[in-house]
Amino acid sequence: MGQRHVRKMLRKMAGGQPVEVEQVATLRSLALMAAVAEQFGYAYADTRQRHRNGPQMFFVPDPHPQARERAERNRVRYPDAATGGALPPVPADVLELFKARISYDLEGWHTDKQRTMLLYLVLTVLCVILGVRLGLGGTSPTVAATVAAVAWAALMAVTLFLVSVRRRKRARFAAILEAAGFTQTTEQSGRERYLPLTYQ
Numbered sequence: 001m002g003q004r005h006v007r008k009m010l011r012k013m014a015g016g017q018p019v020e021v022e023q024v025a026t027l028r029s030l031a032l033m034a035a036v037a038e039q040f041g042y043a044y045a046d047t048r049q050r051h052r053n054g055p056q057m058f059f060v061p062d063p064h065p066q067a068r069e070r071a072e073r074n075r076v077r078y079p080d081a082a083t084g085g086a087l088p089p090v091p092a093d094v095l096e097l098f099k100a101r102i103s104y105d106l107e108g109w110h111t112d113k114q115r116t117m118l119l120y121l122v123l124t125v126l127c128v129i130l131g132v133r134l135g136l137g138g139t140s141p142t143v144a145a146t147v148a149a150v151a152w153a154a155l156m157a158v159t160l161f162l163v164s165v166r167r168r169k170r171a172r173f174a175a176i177l178e179a180a181g182f183t184q185t186t187e188q189s190g191r192e193r194y195l196p197l198t199y200q
Contacts (some may be wrong), residue, residue, distance in 0.1 A: 009080035022056040031098035035090040041071030047105045100176040119159045127152040
């Protein structure tokens with residue numbers, strides 16, 4: 001499945017223009033696409049989360065001489081990569097690095113505070129609806145309110161746990177990227193990213 005997306009991406013890159021891909025289901029497939037794109041003269045630019053169609057990933061032509069030379073070599077070695085032939089091998093450490101970059105970019109579109117407030121709002125509304133339905137179903141108002149309150153407290157505890165898990169994941173991704181020489185930067189929107197020193 002991942003290779004099919006890679007070949008489709010390579011066909012788009014034949015024109016030498018910026019490329020975007022979407023409807024890719026797994027993180028491994030996204031990382032594989034980014035790693036192979038790098039072998040054919042493109043640089044990974046960003047990944048955005050589209051709720052209906054999944055992640056949307058962006059690539060741009062890499063203007064650096066080393067990237068141009070690498071792309072030329074690989075076009076000679078793998079002339080049929082876009083149409084079913086062999087693809088360049090991707091080392092495991094390169095794949096893991098792209099997984100960290102893509103994951104960090106995807107997680108960065110909303111801050112912990114924004115995610116938590118949204119979850120609080122949604123869960124509060126759901127618990128109110130639960131209490132109202134129990135009350136309309138014949139349950140005493142006191143019991144209905146108690147059940148709704150207990151459900152709300154339990155869901156809030158789960159939400160806080162999930163936020164802490166997300167923070168630990170981001171810290172792990174950040175450590176991987178910093179060890180690889182990436183630099184943290186903050187966009188005008190306040191979103192944090194890790195970019196290579198050669199990023200333009």
